[in-house]
Amino acid sequence: MAYQTRGRDPLLDSTMTEAIEKRGKELMGIALIVLGAVAAAMIASYHPDDPSWMSATDAPVQNWMGRFGASIAAPLFMIVGWGAWGLAIVLGVWGVRFALHRGEERAVGRLIYAPIWIALLAMYASSLEPSADWSASHSFDYGGLFGEMALGTVLGILPISATFGLKLLSLLLAVGMVSLGAFILGFSRLELSQITRFLMVGTIMTYAWTLTLLGRGANGAVQAAQGVQSKAADARARRAAERAEAEEYARAEAAVPQQPTVRRAPIPVAPEAPAPEVTEEEQSGGFLSRMPSLIRRPEPDPEPELIENPVATVDVDAPGEDRVRARIADVIKARVRQNPAVQAESVAPLTKGRGRGPDPLILNTGAGQGLPPEPPLTATPQPMMPAEPPLTAPQPQQPETQPMMAEPAPEVQPAQTAQPRIPVAEPKKVVQHSPRKAPQPSTRAMAEAQPTLQFEEAPQPEYELPPLNLLTNPESITRHHLSDEALEENARMLENVLDDYGVKGEIVSVRPGPVVTMYELEPAPGLKASRVIGLADDIARSMSALSARVSTVPGRSVIGIELPNDNREMVSFREILSSRDYGDGNQKLPLALGKDIGGDPMVSNLAKMPHLLIAGTTGSGKSVAINTMILSLLYKLTPEDLRLVMIDPKMLELSVYDGIPHLLSPVVTDPKKAVVALKWVVAEMEDRYRKMSKMGVRNIDGYNGRVQEALSKGEMFSRTVQTGFDDDTGEPVFETEEFAPEKMPYIVVIVDEMADLMMVAGKEIEACIQRLAQMARASGIHLIMATQRPSVDVITGTIKANFPTRISFQVTSKVDSRTILGEMGAEQLLGMGDMLYMAGGGKITRCHGPFVSDEEVEEVVTHLKAYGPPAYVSGVQDGPEDEKADSIDQVLGLSTGGNTDGEDALYDQAVAIAIKDRKCSTSYIQRKLAIGYNKAARLVEQMEEEGVVSAANHVGKREILVPEQ
Structure with a gap:
C-alpha cells in the first residue's frame, strides 16, 4: 500500500x-x-x-x-x-x-x-x-x-x-x-567597501572640520583688527541695528512664506545658477552617497546684481523688502570694503605660506536637497534709512593674483629705478665631515647575525673561533654629534686665540671625530710650524680644553690642531671586529688598534710591523690595548696557526689567559724565568731557520706552503741524522730519516712590563730582544713589548733601532714622548686609550683604542678553555740542556769562550768582584754583572768548586778564601 x-x-x-x-x-x-x-x-x-x-x-x-x-x-x-x-x-x-x-x-x-x-x-x-x-x-x-x-x-x-x-x-x-x-x-566586498568608504569619509570630514575651524579663526582675527580701527560708537549702533533688523526680518519671513530666503554665505549664489538636481541614486544612497557633494568647495558664483524693481512697491510688503534690501546692502558693502576683488576660485594650495589661515571648506548643505533657484535680489528706495552712497554692481572678478582672504589693499608704490645688485660673498664652509660610509659588516659578522635552527645536535668541532656575541653590542653606545654652527664658532674662536699669540693664519677645515676634532690651520707665509707646536698648552688653556695636540699634517701645508670633544664617544671593540677591514682582510696577524680621528676602523698587520713597542703611563689604557691585541689574534687564528708566549712580571694583566690552547707554556710571572723563555724563543728561531734553509724557502709562508702541498700529496719529509762513527775510518755515519711534515705556527711573544725585566737581567734581556728583533720576522716570531717607563735605560738605542713600529699612550713628559716617538705630542693625549701610532716609515697617526672589559675577556677565555687544555712545551720555562744553553749564549754574545778549566769572561769578572768586595752571593753577582739568576748561581757554584769561596753557612753567607790582592 x-x-x-x-x-x-x-x-x-x-x-x-x-x-x-x-x-x-x-x-x-x-x-x-x-x-x-x-x-x-x-x-x-x-x-x-x-x-x-x-x-x-x-x-x-x-x-x-x-x-x-x-x-x-x-x-x-x-x-x-x-x-x-x-x-x-x-x-x-x-x-x-x-x-x-x-x-x-x-x-x-x-x-x-x-x-x-x-x-x-x-x-x-x-x-x-x-x-x-x-x-x-x-x-x-x-x-x-x-x-x-x-x-x-x-x-x-x-x-x-x-x-x-x-x-x-x-x-x-x-x-x-x-x-x-x-x-x-x-x-564581503560590499562590507569592506562600506568600511573603507566610511573611514575615508570620516577622515575627510575631520579634515574639513579642522580647516573650517582654522578658517573661522583667521576671519575672526581679521574682523577683530578692523573693529579696533573703527569707532566704538558706530560699532555699537551697527550691532543694535542689525539685531533689530534680524528680529523684524524673521517676523516678516514668517508672515510672508513666498519671501525668498536670503542665506548668509561668504559667496552668495547667483540667480542664474540653478540648484543641482538630486538623482534617485543619491536619494537612496544615504549619507555616504551625498558626502562628495557635502565636502566639495562651493562653485565660484558672481556677486549679486542690484536690480531696481519699481513693481515691488506694495505697502504691505514694503517694510519687509526694505529691510531685506538694507540687509543685503550692508553685506555687500562689508564684502566690498574687506575684499575689493574676490578671486574667481580659491584653488591655490594651502601650503603657500602667506601668513594666513587656509580657506575653510564650506559645507554645502543645500546640495542634494532639491532647493529651487532663488529669485534675483532687488533693491528699492529706502526712505527710513540714513543716506548711503549709491550702490553699484561689483566689477568683474580679477585673476588669481588677489589674496584668498580679506586683507587691506596694498598701496601702489611708484616705479623705482632698478639698482644693480652687488654680489655678496657667502661665508666659506670650513666644517668637513668625513666622507665615509657606514661601516659595512664583514662576512663573518653577517653569518653570525643570521639565525640558525638546529633540529639535530651538531657534532662538537675540534676548535671553533669565539663568536662576536661574547662582546658588548655597539648599538648601546651613545653617539654625540656637534652641529656645524658650533664647530664654525669654535674655529673662529681658535683663530682669535692664535691671533692673540701672534700666529697669523686661517682655519681652512674642521674635521670632527668620535673623540677629538682636528682644526686645520693654513699659516701665513714665513710662519714656522715649531712656533705653533710650542703653543699647545696655551691653546688648550685659552680654549678651555683638557689638552691640545699640535702637529704637521704629512703631505699637506696645513698644521693640525686637535682639541678634545666635550662628549667623548667610547670605541667598541666588537664594532671593529665586525668591520670588513678586520673580518674580510688578508692580514696574517691582524691587530684591531681602534679608530682614527675621523672614526674609521684601524687594523694593522703584526706580520708586517714586524714587532711592536708600546709605552704609556699607568691608567693611560696600555693594558686594555694589550688585551684588545691578544683578542684580535684569538678571534682570527686557531691554535694550529698561532702560539703565544706571555710574560707578565706584574702577575695581574695576563694571568687571566692561563690555560687557553694557544699558549706554549703557562704565563711566565717570574722575571728570572723570563730570560729562560726568551732564550728558548731564540733557540726556536734558530731551529726554524735551519729547517727553512734545508727546504729552500725564505720565510714561514713558503715553508707552510710546502708542508700543505706535501700533505695534500701524501708525501713525507726526509732528513739526514748522524748515527755514529765508522769503526775503521772514524768518520761519522749518517742515515736518512723520514718524518711527517708539520706546519709551523706563528709565535707571538707578549711582554707586559719590560722595565722589570731590564732591572733583573738587562744585558741578557737586551741581547735576546736584539737577536729576535733582527732575525725573527722571517721565521714567524713576533714581539709585542710594553713598558710604563719609557726612559733611555729601558728603551735603549738598540731596542729602538729594531722596533720601527711603536705606540705611545699618554706619558708624563715631553722627554718620554721623544724617547718613544722621537717627537713631542704624547704628553698631550687624553688617556683612556688615546694613542699615537708610528708606523715603520715614521708617519704618526692618532688613534683611539677600543675598550674591552674584564667580563668580556673572561667570556672569551672560558670559550677557549672549553676545547681542552693547551699543549705546553716544557723547555720554555725549564730551559734547554746545558750544551744547547751554551750554544745559545754564544749566539747571543753572552759567552766569549773560556780557559782550559771551562771558565769564561763572566767567571773571571765574578771572581774579581768577589775578591775585591770580599763578599759573594748569587743576588750580588747578579746585580753586579746584570745577568740572570740562573747564570749567577752557576758562577757562584763554580767559584765554590774552584775554592774561591766557601760553602754557604746557616744564614747563607760565604767566606772569600782567596786573599785580597
Whole structure:
C-alpha cells in the first residue's frame, strides 16, 4: 500500500521553520560570543607562573578563569603564542554574525582557513622582538614554538640576509594576516567597501572640520583688527541695528512664506545658477552617497546684481523688502570694503605660506536637497534709512593674483629705478665631515647575525673561533654629534686665540671625530710650524680644553690642531671586529688598534710591523690595548696557526689567559724565568731557520706552503741524522730519516712590563730582544713589548733601532714622548686609550683604542678553555740542556769562550768582584754583572768548586778564601 504524501501539509509551515532556524542561529551566536569572551579572558590573564598541565607549582592562580583557564592558556601560548588571540577573535566575530544574521551562510567556506590565519598570526608575532620580561620567563618568543620554528625555516630558505629578510617577511606576514583575516571573519566586498568608504569619509570630514575651524579663526582675527580701527560708537549702533533688523526680518519671513530666503554665505549664489538636481541614486544612497557633494568647495558664483524693481512697491510688503534690501546692502558693502576683488576660485594650495589661515571648506548643505533657484535680489528706495552712497554692481572678478582672504589693499608704490645688485660673498664652509660610509659588516659578522635552527645536535668541532656575541653590542653606545654652527664658532674662536699669540693664519677645515676634532690651520707665509707646536698648552688653556695636540699634517701645508670633544664617544671593540677591514682582510696577524680621528676602523698587520713597542703611563689604557691585541689574534687564528708566549712580571694583566690552547707554556710571572723563555724563543728561531734553509724557502709562508702541498700529496719529509762513527775510518755515519711534515705556527711573544725585566737581567734581556728583533720576522716570531717607563735605560738605542713600529699612550713628559716617538705630542693625549701610532716609515697617526672589559675577556677565555687544555712545551720555562744553553749564549754574545778549566769572561769578572768586595752571593753577582739568576748561581757554584769561596753557612753567607790582592 502506498501513502500519498505529495499534497499533505508539513508538520510545521515555512514561517515556523524559518523562525526556529533563526532562533537556533541566535542561540548558537550567543554561545560563540560567550566562548569567545571566555577565551579572551583566559588569554588576556595568562601568566607563565600559573599551575598548568606542564608546570606544577603552589603559586596562586592568577588567571581570571581559574585553574581551568590556566591549563588551557599555557599550551596555547606554548604552541602559537600571541596567535591564540586569533581563536578568541574568530569565536567572537562569528558569534556576532550568527546572533545578528549577518553573513552566517558564509561560515563553512571561510572557517576552514582559520588554522592558517592563526599560523600567520603566530609567525608574525615571532618576527617581533620580545621584551626582556618575556624572554626571562619564557623559552620561546611571542609566536610560540610553532611560530618560531616556521619563521626560522622560512628565513633559512630565503637567499638574503637575516636582518633584511626578517623585516621583509614581517611586512609580508602583516599584509597576509590582514587580508586573510578579513576573509576568515566573513567580510564581503560590499562590507569592506562600506568600511573603507566610511573611514575615508570620516577622515575627510575631520579634515574639513579642522580647516573650517582654522578658517573661522583667521576671519575672526581679521574682523577683530578692523573693529579696533573703527569707532566704538558706530560699532555699537551697527550691532543694535542689525539685531533689530534680524528680529523684524524673521517676523516678516514668517508672515510672508513666498519671501525668498536670503542665506548668509561668504559667496552668495547667483540667480542664474540653478540648484543641482538630486538623482534617485543619491536619494537612496544615504549619507555616504551625498558626502562628495557635502565636502566639495562651493562653485565660484558672481556677486549679486542690484536690480531696481519699481513693481515691488506694495505697502504691505514694503517694510519687509526694505529691510531685506538694507540687509543685503550692508553685506555687500562689508564684502566690498574687506575684499575689493574676490578671486574667481580659491584653488591655490594651502601650503603657500602667506601668513594666513587656509580657506575653510564650506559645507554645502543645500546640495542634494532639491532647493529651487532663488529669485534675483532687488533693491528699492529706502526712505527710513540714513543716506548711503549709491550702490553699484561689483566689477568683474580679477585673476588669481588677489589674496584668498580679506586683507587691506596694498598701496601702489611708484616705479623705482632698478639698482644693480652687488654680489655678496657667502661665508666659506670650513666644517668637513668625513666622507665615509657606514661601516659595512664583514662576512663573518653577517653569518653570525643570521639565525640558525638546529633540529639535530651538531657534532662538537675540534676548535671553533669565539663568536662576536661574547662582546658588548655597539648599538648601546651613545653617539654625540656637534652641529656645524658650533664647530664654525669654535674655529673662529681658535683663530682669535692664535691671533692673540701672534700666529697669523686661517682655519681652512674642521674635521670632527668620535673623540677629538682636528682644526686645520693654513699659516701665513714665513710662519714656522715649531712656533705653533710650542703653543699647545696655551691653546688648550685659552680654549678651555683638557689638552691640545699640535702637529704637521704629512703631505699637506696645513698644521693640525686637535682639541678634545666635550662628549667623548667610547670605541667598541666588537664594532671593529665586525668591520670588513678586520673580518674580510688578508692580514696574517691582524691587530684591531681602534679608530682614527675621523672614526674609521684601524687594523694593522703584526706580520708586517714586524714587532711592536708600546709605552704609556699607568691608567693611560696600555693594558686594555694589550688585551684588545691578544683578542684580535684569538678571534682570527686557531691554535694550529698561532702560539703565544706571555710574560707578565706584574702577575695581574695576563694571568687571566692561563690555560687557553694557544699558549706554549703557562704565563711566565717570574722575571728570572723570563730570560729562560726568551732564550728558548731564540733557540726556536734558530731551529726554524735551519729547517727553512734545508727546504729552500725564505720565510714561514713558503715553508707552510710546502708542508700543505706535501700533505695534500701524501708525501713525507726526509732528513739526514748522524748515527755514529765508522769503526775503521772514524768518520761519522749518517742515515736518512723520514718524518711527517708539520706546519709551523706563528709565535707571538707578549711582554707586559719590560722595565722589570731590564732591572733583573738587562744585558741578557737586551741581547735576546736584539737577536729576535733582527732575525725573527722571517721565521714567524713576533714581539709585542710594553713598558710604563719609557726612559733611555729601558728603551735603549738598540731596542729602538729594531722596533720601527711603536705606540705611545699618554706619558708624563715631553722627554718620554721623544724617547718613544722621537717627537713631542704624547704628553698631550687624553688617556683612556688615546694613542699615537708610528708606523715603520715614521708617519704618526692618532688613534683611539677600543675598550674591552674584564667580563668580556673572561667570556672569551672560558670559550677557549672549553676545547681542552693547551699543549705546553716544557723547555720554555725549564730551559734547554746545558750544551744547547751554551750554544745559545754564544749566539747571543753572552759567552766569549773560556780557559782550559771551562771558565769564561763572566767567571773571571765574578771572581774579581768577589775578591775585591770580599763578599759573594748569587743576588750580588747578579746585580753586579746584570745577568740572570740562573747564570749567577752557576758562577757562584763554580767559584765554590774552584775554592774561591766557601760553602754557604746557616744564614747563607760565604767566606772569600782567596786573599785580597
